[in-house]
Amino acid sequence: MFVSTSGTACKAVRSTAESGMITLKRLIVDTHASSCFFRTSVGGDGRKALIQITERCNLHCAHCFVSSTAVGADLPLKDFTAYVLPRLLDARVERITLTGGEPFVHPDLLAICQAVADRGMPVGICTNATQTSDADVAALAELGSVHINVSFDGFRPDSHGKFRGDRSSFAAALATTRKFADAGLLKGLLSTPNALTVPEEFADLCAFGVEVGAEYVLMNPLSSFGRGVKSRGRLAATTAAMNALRAVTDRFADQLDLVRIRFPNDELPLGDCDAGKLIYVFVDGQVAICPYLVFAARTPASRHRDTEFLAGNVLRSAITAHLDEHPFHTRYAAGANTTCSSCTLNEQCGKGCPAAVVAAGGHIGDLDTEQCPITGPDDRRLLPLAAGE
Numbered sequence: 001m002f003v004s005t006s007g008t009a010c011k012a013v014r015s016t017a018e019s020g021m022i023t024l025k026r027l028i029v030d031t032h033a034s035s036c037f038f039r040t041s042v043g044g045d046g047r048k049a050l051i052q053i054t055e056r057c058n059l060h061c062a063h064c065f066v067s068s069t070a071v072g073a074d075l076p077l078k079d080f081t082a083y084v085l086p087r088l089l090d091a092r093v094e095r096i097t098l099t100g101g102e103p104f105v106h107p108d109l110l111a112i113c114q115a116v117a118d119r120g121m122p123v124g125i126c127t128n129a130t131q132t133s134d135a136d137v138a139a140l141a142e143l144g145s146v147h148i149n150v151s152f153d154g155f156r157p158d159s160h161g162k163f164r165g166d167r168s169s170f171a172a173a174l175a176t177t178r179k180f181a182d183a184g185l186l187k188g189l190l191s192t193p194n195a196l197t198v199p200e201e202f203a204d205l206c207a208f209g210v211e212v213g214a215e216y217v218l219m220n221p222l223s224s225f226g227r228g229v230k231s232r233g234r235l236a237a238t239t240a241a242m243n244a245l246r247a248v249t250d251r252f253a254d255q256l257d258l259v260r261i262r263f264p265n266d267e268l269p270l271g272d273c274d275a276g277k278l279i280y281v282f283v284d285g286q287v288a289i290c291p292y293l294v295f296a297a298r299t300p301a302s303r304h305r306d307t308e309f310l311a312g313n314v315l316r317s318a319i320t321a322h323l324d325e326h327p328f329h330t331r332y333a334a335g336a337n338t339t340c341s342s343c344t345l346n347e348q349c350g351k352g353c354p355a356a357v358v359a360a361g362g363h364i365g366d367l368d369t370e371q372c373p374i375t376g377p378d379d380r381r382l383l384p385l386a387a388g389e
């Protein structure tokens, strides 16, 4: 059984898979709703880290969690190699993913990847695939330990491109993704269905994923973080659209891993929270126990402060003790509400995502109403609360 950083036994069933020396923990399972925004975690006492190497981005996506623009700071290469990488390794980080902004606008992206490879670790890059040269592709392929995830928020210039603030970005992303695939770099396709998309184009996205040999297509809803706070009301895909999307992509299930994050759920208990193991380094060195908790705490609706979810600054000092001793799992009790305490699913349920609760204006311990099958966002009762109800 998985034991969380707090030492409490987690109720959500996990599946694990050995990958080299790392035990990857799959958070997407048939028995529980995929309520965490992450696809995988790490087993044992290891951690995964996402590193924001730049705040800058050439696009202007409607859902950007960090509200990136063309202006912002880059994480200097010398700070990455002298402080960030060794201190993350000391904190038992086993997986590193580079994010932004757009990582390919960082002038030293290749050197950063080389530094990770020199420590014998794989490195992932999440990109919009519009700023990558052929020389970049060749250099990353040469390293042999890089994998790349590309964002496609729809599969047309009028959906993906418009959503990302530049219709021409769709053709560029398509061409570059094929180059990543040809070079053996492509891993997954990441997508936020939205009101500009029609469900059928996700079948086209999955067919493209199969064509280029992607391992998975991950889809998650437009959420109330960053620029999504304002755009969500206008641009989020409806529940009916998310269900239709699920139906049109089902036929690819034997060719691709279909990762459906926080899709409508009307029957399953929720997954639990691995905050503390899925950490994030901001460009200024601040370390989050989960990025989504900090993004959520920075939204106008939040009743929590972002400092509750931060664990030191990796540019100033070691972070291992800050992370190991972070009080999150002892300070807060997921499901500390009367609905959960009388729910028939209580024993199996991990109570969902605290970040979603915070972004919705709740206190941690409140219901994750977007995912809970008992009570919907509008207080609608969906399933009976107790046996016989």
Ligand code: SF4
Binding pocket: 035, 036, 037, 038, 272, 273, 274, 275, 278, 290, 291, 292, 293, 352, 353, 354, 355, 356
């Ligand atoms: S708060 Fe917990 S459940 Fe939500 S995204 Fe972070 S790790 Fe996952």
Ligand code: SF4
Binding pocket: 268, 269, 270, 335, 339, 340, 341, 343, 344, 345, 346, 347, 349, 350, 351, 352, 367, 368, 372, 373, 374, 375
């Ligand atoms: S009421 Fe609580 S225990 Fe029951 S399904 Fe919802 S989140 Fe889980």
